[in-house]
Amino acid sequence: DGICGQVDGSIIPGFIGYEAGQSSFGDVFAWFKSILLWPFKELLNKNSDLYKDGLEDSGNNNSFLKNLIKNIDKKIIPYIEKLCMEISTYEVGLVSLDWLNGRRTPFADQKLKGAVIGLTLGTNALKIYRSLAESTAFGSKAIIDKFMEKGININEIIAIGGIANKSPLVMQILADILDMPVNVVGSLQAVALGAAIFGAVASGYYKDVITAQKNIAGKISKTYKPIKKNVNDYQRVYKYYLEAGAKLTDIFHNL
Numbered sequence: 001d002g003i004c005g006q007v008d009g010s011i012i013p014g015f016i017g018y019e020a021g022q023s024s025f026g027d028v029f030a031w032f033k034s035i036l037l038w039p040f041k042e043l044l045n046k047n048s049d050l051y052k053d054g055l056e057d058s059g060n061n062n063s064f065l066k067n068l069i070k071n072i073d074k075k076i077i078p079y080i081e082k083l084c085m086e087i088s089t090y091e092v093g094l095v096s097l098d099w100l101n102g103r104r105t106p107f108a109d110q111k112l113k114g115a116v117i118g119l120t121l122g123t124n125a126l127k128i129y130r131s132l133a134e135s136t137a138f139g140s141k142a143i144i145d146k147f148m149e150k151g152i153n154i155n156e157i158i159a160i161g162g163i164a165n166k167s168p169l170v171m172q173i174l175a176d177i178l179d180m181p182v183n184v185v186g187s188l189q190a191v192a193l194g195a196a197i198f199g200a201v202a203s204g205y206y207k208d209v210i211t212a213q214k215n216i217a218g219k220i221s222k223t224y225k226p227i228k229k230n231v232n233d234y235q236r237v238y239k240y241y242l243e244a245g246a247k248l249t250d251i252f253h254n255l
Helices: 026-046 061-084 125-149 162-166 168-178 190-202 209-216 228-254
Strands: 005-008 016-019 095-097 115-117 157-159 182-185 220-224
Touching (some): 026 061, 026 162, 061 125, 061 168, 115 125, 115 228, 125 228, 157 168, 162 168, 162 182, 168 228
Parallel strands (some): 157 182
Antiparallel strands (some): 182 220
16 A cells, blocks of 8 residues: 555564655755766866966865865755755745655655756756755655555654754754654664664563663654644645646656
């Protein structure tokens, strides 16, 4: 019914584990950054005249270039996200599909592709980035909606990893689109802690997983709560996301 896996006892004995996920989430943002940086890296690496003017040739231009590219690579997405905080979904005027690596769930289909719909000459990098962020959250909503449609209630989200801790923009968009709180785990090594929890139980240090979780699991560092106005706006855009996906599916299969 659209969900990848369902196994009794696969995570905790006595509980059923359900598996679902997106083919890309953080990779969408990494892809967009690579698009922005590609011409910059190419020009700086292959056209020394671009940086020689006004600079003394100290014989260490290669090092200068590497450091310049490294710093821009590190700062470009945080800078874009900061500016994206100042615009709303109404100002974006785009609908994007997050299937840049196909779709895993619901209803796996690796022939699907990503899209940005509504581009104009007034569309800039900020609007595209924010629309891509919205599309990844829409992909998460499609999965959660499928779970709830089948009778599995979901009331809150626990977010782990780099994006959860580094991107207030993406986490707030996620909370608004899902219309539920998103709790961010402070630890950057939540997966390693999970392995430690099961290791502690296997070794007999703790009697069961739940007890081990209470003593080892990372604490919630921040909770993003849905903003009512944004929730209403995104309900409208989510309908466009679903309609666009349905209408483009046949085209994607034939590209």
